[in-house]
Amino acid sequence: MSRIVCIVQDFLSDEHKEKIRQAADRADFTPYFFTSAEKDAAKEQLQNCEVLYANSPAILRETSDKLRWYAAASAGADAYCADPSLFANPDCILTTSNVYGATIAEHVIMVTLELLRRMPFFKEPLRRHEWLISPPIRSIKDGDFTILGTGNLGRTIAARLRSMEARRILGVSHSGRKVDTFDEVLPVSQLDTVLPKTDFLIMALPGTPETVNILNRDRIALLPPEAYVVNVGRGNALDQEALRDALNQGRIAGAALDVVVPEPLPADNPLWDTPNLILTPHISGNMALGYTRDENVRLFCKNLLRYADGDTPSGVVDRARGY
Amino acid sequence: MSRIVCIVQDFLSDEHKEKIRQAADRADFTPYFFTSAEKDAAKEQLQNCEVLYANSPAILRETSDKLRWYAAASAGADAYCADPSLFANPDCILTTSNVYGATIAEHVIMVTLELLRRMPFFKEPLRRHEWLISPPIRSIKDGDFTILGTGNLGRTIAARLRSMEARRILGVSHSGRKVDTFDEVLPVSQLDTVLPKTDFLIMALPGTPETVNILNRDRIALLPPEAYVVNVGRGNALDQEALRDALNQGRIAGAALDVVVPEPLPADNPLWDTPNLILTPHISGNMALGYTRDENVRLFCKNLLRYADGDTPSGVVDRARGY
Numbered sequence: 001m002s003r004i005v006c007i008v009q010d011f012l013s014d015e016h017k018e019k020i021r022q023a024a025d026r027a028d029f030t031p032y033f034f035t036s037a038e039k040d041a042a043k044e045q046l047q048n049c050e051v052l053y054a055n056s057p058a059i060l061r062e063t064s065d066k067l068r069w070y071a072a073a074s075a076g077a078d079a080y081c082a083d084p085s086l087f088a089n090p091d092c093i094l095t096t097s098n099v100y101g102a103t104i105a106e107h108v109i110m111v112t113l114e115l116l117r118r119m120p121f122f123k124e125p126l127r128r129h130e131w132l133i134s135p136p137i138r139s140i141k142d143g144d145f146t147i148l149g150t151g152n153l154g155r156t157i158a159a160r161l162r163s164m165e166a167r168r169i170l171g172v173s174h175s176g177r178k179v180d181t182f183d184e185v186l187p188v189s190q191l192d193t194v195l196p197k198t199d200f201l202i203m204a205l206p207g208t209p210e211t212v213n214i215l216n217r218d219r220i221a222l223l224p225p226e227a228y229v230v231n232v233g234r235g236n237a238l239d240q241e242a243l244r245d246a247l248n249q250g251r252i253a254g255a256a257l258d259v260v261v262p263e264p265l266p267a268d269n270p271l272w273d274t275p276n277l278i279l280t281p282h283i284s285g286n287m288a289l290g291y292t293r294d295e296n297v298r299l300f301c302k303n304l305l306r307y308a309d310g311d312t313p314s315g316v317v318d319r320a321r322g323y
Numbered sequence: 324m325s326r327i328v329c330i331v332q333d334f335l336s337d338e339h340k341e342k343i344r345q346a347a348d349r350a351d352f353t354p355y356f357f358t359s360a361e362k363d364a365a366k367e368q369l370q371n372c373e374v375l376y377a378n379s380p381a382i383l384r385e386t387s388d389k390l391r392w393y394a395a396a397s398a399g400a401d402a403y404c405a406d407p408s409l410f411a412n413p414d415c416i417l418t419t420s421n422v423y424g425a426t427i428a429e430h431v432i433m434v435t436l437e438l439l440r441r442m443p444f445f446k447e448p449l450r451r452h453e454w455l456i457s458p459p460i461r462s463i464k465d466g467d468f469t470i471l472g473t474g475n476l477g478r479t480i481a482a483r484l485r486s487m488e489a490r491r492i493l494g495v496s497h498s499g500r501k502v503d504t505f506d507e508v509l510p511v512s513q514l515d516t517v518l519p520k521t522d523f524l525i526m527a528l529p530g531t532p533e534t535v536n537i538l539n540r541d542r543i544a545l546l547p548p549e550a551y552v553v554n555v556g557r558g559n560a561l562d563q564e565a566l567r568d569a570l571n572q573g574r575i576a577g578a579a580l581d582v583v584v585p586e587p588l589p590a591d592n593p594l595w596d597t598p599n600l601i602l603t604p605h606i607s608g609n610m611a612l613g614y615t616r617d618e619n620v621r622l623f624c625k626n627l628l629r630y631a632d633g634d635t636p637s638g639v640v641d642r643a644r645g646y
Contacts, residue, residue: 102464103489106436109487113433122603129595131587131604134611137520141425142614163486264454266615272452280445281454288457289463 005029005051005304008059010036010071011287018299020053023301027308051307053300057086065089069307073296075100075153075285078207078318079235084319095196095303095315099295100285101156104232107284108157108202109164111256113141115228116200120254120276141165144247147195148172148214149204149233150179151323157180157202170194188214195222200230207234217242220252227252232284235259240271247274258284327354328457328627329368332396333359333376334610336439339620343376346624350631374630376623380409384477388412392630396555396619398476398608400422400640401530401557407642418626420638422609422618424479427555430607431480432487434579435463438551439523443577443599464488471495471537473502474646480525481505485566493517497533511537518545523553530557531645540565543575550575555607558582570597581607 005024012020012252017033024031029051034042035054046052047060055073057080063070065088072080077096080086087094114120116138125132125268140242143166147154150171158181158277160170174192176187186194195201201223205211214237215229223229229252231238240261246252254276263282271279285291303313324589328347330624340356345388347354352374357365369375378396378402386393388411392635395403403409410417422480428587437443439461448455466489473494476568481492483505491506495517499510509517514537524546528601530536538552546552552575554561563584577599578628588594594602610616626636640646 002427021547075586079383103460103462106462106487110433110440110632111438113429113436117430117433117606122606126595126602128603129588129590129592132512133604134606134609136613137426137606137611139614141428141429160487164429164483167399176539265452266454272449279449281449281456281462283440283457286457289462290459290461291462 002030002276003028003046003051004032004049005053006042006045008036008038008040008042008046008052008054008056010055010285011073011293012286012297013293015050016293018217018300020304023304026077027304029300029304029308039168039301041262046102051304057083058104060086060088061086066144069093069095069313071300071313072096073074073287075302076207076234077319077323081317081319087319092126093313094319096317097296097299098315099299101152102290104153104285105160105172107229107258107280108111108204108232109140109160111230111258111278111280112161112200112202114278115230115254115256115276116143118138139225142167144168144170144199145202146170146172146198146200147182147202148191148205148237150177150182150185151206152258153204153232154202155179156182159203191319192219192222195219196224198223198227199227203229203231203233205233205237206323207236210239210322213239215239222248223252225251229255231256232258235261235263237272244271244274244277247276254278256280258282278311280309325353325370325407326351326374327355327358327368328374328376329355329365329372330363331357331361331369331375331379331582333378333384333526334396334616336616339616342624343627344435346627350627352627353632359616361408361542374627380406383460386411390415392416392418392636394623394626394636395419396610396623399557400434400642400646404642404645410425410642414637416642417642418636419640420616420619421475421624421638422622424475426615427476427527427608428483429478430581430603431527431553431555432463432483434521434553434601435525435551435601437483437601438553438577438579438599439463439466443601444466465490467491467493467494467522468525469495469521469523470525471514472507472529473500473505473508474527474529476527476555477503477525480527515542515545518542519547520606521546521550523551525556526552526556527561528556528560529646530559533645534560536560536562538562538566543569547578548574552578555581556577558584558586567572567594567597567600570599573598577601579603581605 031227051069053071145226150173171182171185217239218243256278258280307313355368357409370387374392473496494505494508540562543565579601581603
């Protein structure tokens with residue numbers, strides 16, 4: 001009996017499917033395609049598959065201990081690491097897809113410019129059809145930036161800021177290991193000394209036990225009044241209520257959150273109308289961009305051939321560490 | 324009697340004034356500082372000055388034929404070229420200040436990302452506190468751009484797009500002369516063949532008789548339905564009503580105008596509420612950014628020393644040509 005790969009994705013075009021079929025053929029796998037709505041039709045193949053390319057932790061409940069590799073289309077692994085019982089086979093490999101750097105970096109550059117150029121200030125006047133001139137603004141050029149997280153995402157953001165002539169880009173990571181794109185990388189143990197000197201903080205962290213509430217109330221209080229905060233990692237990386245208090249009291253200059261707790265954000269949550277806050281509904285790294293989808297499929301096909309050759313696919317997650 | 328330089332600017336800090344004083348001292352000029360509100364106090368010195376650093380055509384009416392160099396703090400020369408009688412001395416040199424490229428380019432990158440990432444789509448849902456996922460978006464990365472105008476501004480925008488991995492950047496200029504930052508530059512005579520293939524059009528043109536209404540109704544009709552239009556040059560470079568019609572009828576994907584006709588835009592102008600239009604009140608290249616002011620003063624000081632040495636200052640405008 002041939003080896004089975006199940007593909008449970010809603011974003012695939014016919015072209016994507018054809019690419020996966022060709023890769024499966026070369027890898028000597030039989031592919032079965034399902035959308036996330038086709039749970040019943042997928043039941044038998046999910047029980048028998050050795051490889052699963054999907055995008056939802058719940059689907060793992062449908063698999064058996066025959067599953068040896070789960071390829072997540074997402075960049076984040078947190079949803080798969082919280083509960084070890086998700087995997088019937090404890091040795092099942094988990095990979096994530098590091099293909100969101102470019103689109104998330106474009107979102108970050110957009111909201112960074114919106115904050116520095118004071119777009120929240122113009123929101124109400126524009127609605128009232130008032131032609132106002134600008135209050136003092138700032139710039140990426142000659143600006144200083146601190147990026148929490150120096151992985152694929154943090155590096156892509158740093159490269160974009162660099163090319164727009166940022167003056168200094170400081171990274172903060174678990175290890176503090178030097179990364180070329182940054183002027184300097186400090187370990188997270190020094191975060192409390194970094195924050196008081198931070199003009200602009202960009203949070204691009206994976207969701208792990210270590211990153212939960214890393215920007216807590218005390219640390220938000222360390223930021224200077226001119227500081228801006230952007231979060232595109234996980235909503236629980238910051239104390240949302242403390243950030244809201246800081247914005248309401250003008251203790252920091254502004255913020256842009258693409259990730260919040262909970263998602264979707266209820267309509268009566270006070271975050272919606274917080275001053276100097278740019279809120280977006282977790283769109284920075286979604287599948288709405290063509291090349292994100294293309295890259296996702298390309299990566300999976302490449303990894304399937306590696307896996308069939310007995311090599312380890314790229315993007316393997318340490319499930320205990322969480323990324 | 325010593326040579327006189329008048330400075331009529333509202334944006335100068337004490338530090339800026341000190342720098343100008345030092346330059347004037349080295350150039351053997353006596354500097355007189357006024358704000359635009361101090362017209363009466365300035366009267367005598369304006370009559371006697373040889374050099375004037377200011378930012379309003381009207382101030383020229385206060386000068387005499389002793390004026391030999393007018394240094395405009397603006398990037399645009401159109402307000403000074405429309406009426407030759409502004410200059411009592413027909414041989415008076417006019418210079419403009421090419422120091423707005425970086426700040427205007429940041430504005431262009433911001434609105435380009437806002438359009439490509441469909442921010443106008445989210446405007447109303449966000450106001451209604453609705454957490455919506457994203458419609459298909461596009462990206463600067465791998466995108467194609469056409470820039471009308473290949474001067475300082477067009478080049479700076481092109482360099483930013485390039486560093487964000489744009490696929491192809493086409494320039495269109497009066498001469499069609501090759502400019503390094505662009506993949507190709509075509510003469511404006513070929514504009515009609517360029518527009519049907521244009522995904523994203525950025526207009527960064529000086530205000531001259533040739534550029535007035537350059538994007539007229541017929542040319543707007545040549546743009547494909549997926550096209551976006553950004554204008555940061557002069558409002559009269561496009562047919563505003565034709566653009567509005569195209570947006571209202573969904574014949575192009577969207578637009579961002581930082582310059583319009585007239586400015587300020589009256590509150591009852593229909594442009595305010597046009598769908599898929601990002602409207603900003605001529606803020607892309609204003610004086611709200613610190614380094615724009617610093618660069619402006621630095622350029623004037625450098626030019627004052629050149630002028631005193633008998634050299635031509637940089638940024639001289641051909642008043643007949645208009646730029």
